Amino acid sequence: MTAMHPSPSPSVGAPGRIVIVGHGIAGLTAGDTLRREGFSGELTVIGQEPHDPYSRPALSKAMLEDLSTPSPGAVTEIEAQYLAAPSEGATVHAGRSAVGLDPEAQTVLLDDGGVLAYDGLVITSGARARRFTDSPDEYTLRGLDDARALRQRLAGRPAVIVIGGGPLGMEVASAAREAGCEVTLVHRGQPMRRHVGDVLAGLCTSAARDRGLHLVDASVTRVHRDAPDGGLDIELSTGGTLRAEVIVSAIGDAPNDEWLADSGLLTDGRLLIDDWGIVAPGVVAAGDVAWRRSGPGIQRRALWTDAIEQAKVAAEALLHGRSASPASYAPYFWTEQFGLNLRICGEVPAEVTPTVVDGDLAESRAVLQWEDPTQGGAAAAVNFRIPIPKLRRLARPAPAAA
Amino acid sequence: MAATVVAHLELDRPRCEGHGLCEEAAPDLMHLDDEGELVLDATDISEQDLEAARTAVRVCPVAALKLA
Numbered sequence: 001m002t003a004m005h006p007s008p009s010p011s012v013g014a015p016g017r018i019v020i021v022g023h024g025i026a027g028l029t030a031g032d033t034l035r036r037e038g039f040s041g042e043l044t045v046i047g048q049e050p051h052d053p054y055s056r057p058a059l060s061k062a063m064l065e066d067l068s069t070p071s072p073g074a075v076t077e078i079e080a081q082y083l084a085a086p087s088e089g090a091t092v093h094a095g096r097s098a099v100g101l102d103p104e105a106q107t108v109l110l111d112d113g114g115v116l117a118y119d120g121l122v123i124t125s126g127a128r129a130r131r132f133t134d135s136p137d138e139y140t141l142r143g144l145d146d147a148r149a150l151r152q153r154l155a156g157r158p159a160v161i162v163i164g165g166g167p168l169g170m171e172v173a174s175a176a177r178e179a180g181c182e183v184t185l186v187h188r189g190q191p192m193r194r195h196v197g198d199v200l201a202g203l204c205t206s207a208a209r210d211r212g213l214h215l216v217d218a219s220v221t222r223v224h225r226d227a228p229d230g231g232l233d234i235e236l237s238t239g240g241t242l243r244a245e246v247i248v249s250a251i252g253d254a255p256n257d258e259w260l261a262d263s264g265l266l267t268d269g270r271l272l273i274d275d276w277g278i279v280a281p282g283v284v285a286a287g288d289v290a291w292r293r294s295g296p297g298i299q300r301r302a303l304w305t306d307a308i309e310q311a312k313v314a315a316e317a318l319l320h321g322r323s324a325s326p327a328s329y330a331p332y333f334w335t336e337q338f339g340l341n342l343r344i345c346g347e348v349p350a351e352v353t354p355t356v357v358d359g360d361l362a363e364s365r366a367v368l369q370w371e372d373p374t375q376g377g378a379a380a381a382v383n384f385r386i387p388i389p390k391l392r393r394l395a396r397p398a399p400a401a402a
Numbered sequence: 403m404a405a406t407v408v409a410h411l412e413l414d415r416p417r418c419e420g421h422g423l424c425e426e427a428a429p430d431l432m433h434l435d436d437e438g439e440l441v442l443d444a445t446d447i448s449e450q451d452l453e454a455a456r457t458a459v460r461v462c463p464v465a466a467l468k469l470a
Binding site: 025028029032036054055057058081082083084304305308332334343385386387388389 | 417419420421422423425426433434435436437438439453456457459460461463464465468469
């Protein structure tokens with residue numbers, strides 16, 4: 001509302017115009033936080049997708065609904081789980097992408113030729129699914145349009161090859177099996193191991209096999225389209241080749257940072273944030289696009305809870321600098337696959353055997369706790385409803401209990 | 403003295419998966435019971451509780467909470 005150099009709060013260098021690039025959970029949280037912290041200047045949000053903001057984690061599950069009913073013709077549209085609208089008084093440009101940034105002039109260039117001037121910039125442009133080809137028979141699952149397209153295709157009960165055995169790949173495989181598709185999943189090593197450790201990965205794998213998933217232990221070296229029948233050939237590290245009608249690639253994501261290529265803000269091609277989400281003076285970032293230091297290396301971890309924590313801290317830092325608290329991560333993620341509902345707090349040490357705190361693993365219903373002196377603890381609930389704050393307490397190393 | 407109600411908190415129960423991130427955001431307004439079911443301890447939201455309620459709505463990964 002105030003056009004020229006307003007001073008919304010007494011904080012140092014409080015900017016008058018803030019642009020948020022991205023309206024996923026990180027961008028939305030940043031907007032909320034800016035308003036909560038007293039920012040009353042112009043707030044502009046660029047949303048790449050034409051849709052109102054929705055929950056991404058809910059997509060892989062929503063994809064399932066109705067598909068398991070025996071009426072393939074009657075596929076209803078996926079109902080997105082829409083998130084609360086961006087913060088009050090924000091101007092939202094949906095269906096627009098940022099294509100360039102000039103940090104000297106403090107402007108963001110949009111794909112429609114528009115130029116937005118900012119005093120403060122929040123980069124939450126997210127990531128996109130990695131893929132092998134541009135074939136229409138290769139699907140990914142990242143956005144609402146992806147979910148809708150894949151669901152339509154699965155309704156015809158094609159044979160499906162899923163590439164990648166992380167949570168997303170296993171969720172998609174589970175959905176496709178439930179829909180009645182023949183499903184093969186290609187993954188080098190044991191699926192889910194990196195995310196949930198040996199014991200739970202074993203549980204996931206046997207549940208998947210019980211439900212008819214074919215597992216191929218190999219990595220994929222190349223996928224190519226072979227004329228004339230339109231199928232895709234998947235070349236494996238083991239030397240074999242699989243022929244697929246439909247493939248779903250769940251092989252991770254790539255940050256949407258190309259628009260920053262000439263900005264001078266990337267460090268070795270990566271958008272690196274500090275513990276406050278700061279990239280450069282007046283520029284912060286959060287969520288899937290951002291890398292952060294972790295021990296000796298750098299890390300980009302695409303978790304709902306991390307995106308929220310980073311966005312909150314980054315927005316505070318944009319207004320108040322490093323006087324606010326740095327980010328404090330308490331990783332949490334969940335997955336539903338092959339009849340298993342897993343909730344995990346902390347980082348599971350793959351090779352450590354967990355203690356069964358409640359329930360019984362043999363019945364696939366248990367609460368597990370890992371103690372690892374080097375990494376801190378972790379805890380998991382398997383088909384067990386438990387308040388997450390309680391699970392978090394189990395995930396903390398013992399001396400911290402209070 | 404009753405605070406002025408500025409909004410109402412609504413739960414779409416079938417949608418709720420019991421993650422409990424809302425409880426962490428607004429422990430005075432809601433909690434998960436021993437079964438992991440969400441219980442709203444307040445649905446009439448005062449100005450004072452509005453930010454906590456908004457944060458709880460935002461953090462829900464399945465958009466089960468609404469402020470109306």
